[in-house]
Structure formats: C-alpha cells, structure tokens
Amino acid sequence: GENVEQHPSTLSVQEGDSAVIKCTYSDSASNYFPWYKQELGKRPQLIIDIRSNVGEKKDQRIAVTLNKTAKHFSLHITETQPEDSAVYFCAASSNNDMRFGAGTRLTVKP
C-alpha cells in the first residue's frame, strides 16, 4: 500500500520568511495530493491540492510542486504570518484511497 513520509516534523520560522514542507510517496498510482492545515483543537482543513497532470499550483502565498518521477511533492508558504502556525499534513491518494504523512508543526515567530 501507499506510504507517505513527511519532513520536517517541526519547523520554526520568523514572520515574513518562507517555509517549505516536503513529502515523498511510494505508490506510483497515486494521482491526487492534498495538503491539510490543522489549527490547535480544530479539524484538518484542505488548503491546496494538486493532481498528477500538473507540476505546480499556486494560491496566493501558498504553492505546491509535484515531481512524479521522483515521487515527491512540496508545500511552499511565502511571507509567513503568525496565523500560519499550525500542523500541516500532506496526503497521497489513488482512487479515493488516501494516506497521510505524519504532519509538520509549523511555528511562525512574530
């Protein structure tokens, strides 16, 4: 089955800096890669996703890149703000069978 690895497990940046979280997956059939943000005490919420026919997708300060050959994808957050502090999960899915990474706790220091 699919195995998703996520790094780093914790990340601390200064406000205004960029943050990058990386994930690798094992199942070459995976074709959908969402990213979720989970604030303390709240449910995970989708922030951006990418499909295997696309190499990069951007939404304001958030971007995701996908390298299908290498089976890795990354989340990039630019101009970080304190409200970006949360746990971020990557996931890889094939035919609705989704597996999640272990999560990255991002702390943005003001």
Add this chain to the structure above:
Amino acid sequence: DVKVTQSSRYLVKRTGEKVFLECVQDMDHENMFWYRQDPGLGLRLIYFSYDVKMKEKGDIPEGYSVSREKKERFSLILESASTNQTSMYLCASSQTGTEETQYFGPGTRLLVL
C-alpha cells in the same frame, strides 16, 4: 459547505466498555472514513466505506468495527475499549469520482481509563 459532524467532542470511558462514535455528513458523499490521530503518527486509517452496508479495513482495524446502515452515517465501534485506544478520532467523507477531497469532522477525543 460540506458539513461533517461527530456525536461527541470528548468522551471518557472505562476499560472493557463498548464505545460508539457516530459520524454524519450532509453532502450525500459515498465515501466515509475513520482515522485516529496520535502525536508523531499523523492520521492512520482504521476503516472506510464506499457505500451503504459496505466496509473495508484500513491500516489499523484491530479492536474496532464499523457500521454503515445509512449513506449519511458511519459509526465506529470499540467492542471492548482498552487504554491504548485513547486517542483523537476523526471522521471524514468524500465524493466518488475526480473530486477526492476529504472533509473532516471536528474530532472526538477519547480517553479510556
């Protein structure tokens, strides 16, 4: 807006008790999922269902069972709760087809004493 609700935010149970966690979604989604979330382990899939009365084991089904009698409702059952089942339980639902995004409930934090 997709709405996924879970019957309880917090539960305290004793070892050996039978525990029911309920999840309801209002978007007519075919697919429903139960995960447990533990620090450093992310979200681990317990069971999932692609249709009414259908269920499939996920990665960690031991000690759990599920029930999907109606499309909108997916129940997780701990037959005999144990302390190692203390965790946060998250339910999710998704639509079949190209839209695979999973929408999560608020979670149930279960403490087994």
